Amino acid sequence: MFYTWMDQTPVGRLFLAGDPVGLRYLLFDNESMTERYSIPWHEWEQNAEKLKEPVEQLEAYFAGRLKCFDFPVAGEGTDFQKRVWNALRDIPYGETASYGDIAQVIGQPTASRAVGMANGRNPVSIVVPCHRIIGTSGRLVGYGGGLERKKSLLRLEGVAV
Numbered sequence: 001m002f003y004t005w006m007d008q009t010p011v012g013r014l015f016l017a018g019d020p021v022g023l024r025y026l027l028f029d030n031e032s033m034t035e036r037y038s039i040p041w042h043e044w045e046q047n048a049e050k051l052k053e054p055v056e057q058l059e060a061y062f063a064g065r066l067k068c069f070d071f072p073v074a075g076e077g078t079d080f081q082k083r084v085w086n087a088l089r090d091i092p093y094g095e096t097a098s099y100g101d102i103a104q105v106i107g108q109p110t111a112s113r114a115v116g117m118a119n120g121r122n123p124v125s126i127v128v129p130c131h132r133i134i135g136t137s138g139r140l141v142g143y144g145g146g147l148e149r150k151k152s153l154l155r156l157e158g159v160a161v
Contacts, residue, residue, distance in 0.1 A: 004048040026054070
């Protein structure tokens, strides 16, 4: 596994880690990585070159030049979590959805709460756009990176918040 940091982003410092299969983690620096995801990142190889494509695409996204990421993503989770994360990736840039919307999309209309839990365990923030989830009422709901980061990402995409 290899990793790098992006220090200069509109949402603060980001941690990226991956392997030849794809990007496995994209986390905000404020998260306790070793506790929340049990990441032994200090044992991994620091190698920005191997994460060049995700970094370049994230830079283009933050500059408003990219709306859809197209590098491999390989976040680890349960089959249910992966179904939720795949559905999140289908939410178009600049649009939002609710937990209930995602539950419908994955064919489990009564699983809104479970969708929320899976959303909260998303290891590849921004690329798997959990920031695009809002409450059924249209209000912003929790975000692992904090509501200010969520607002910033939504504003970047042109969503009025």
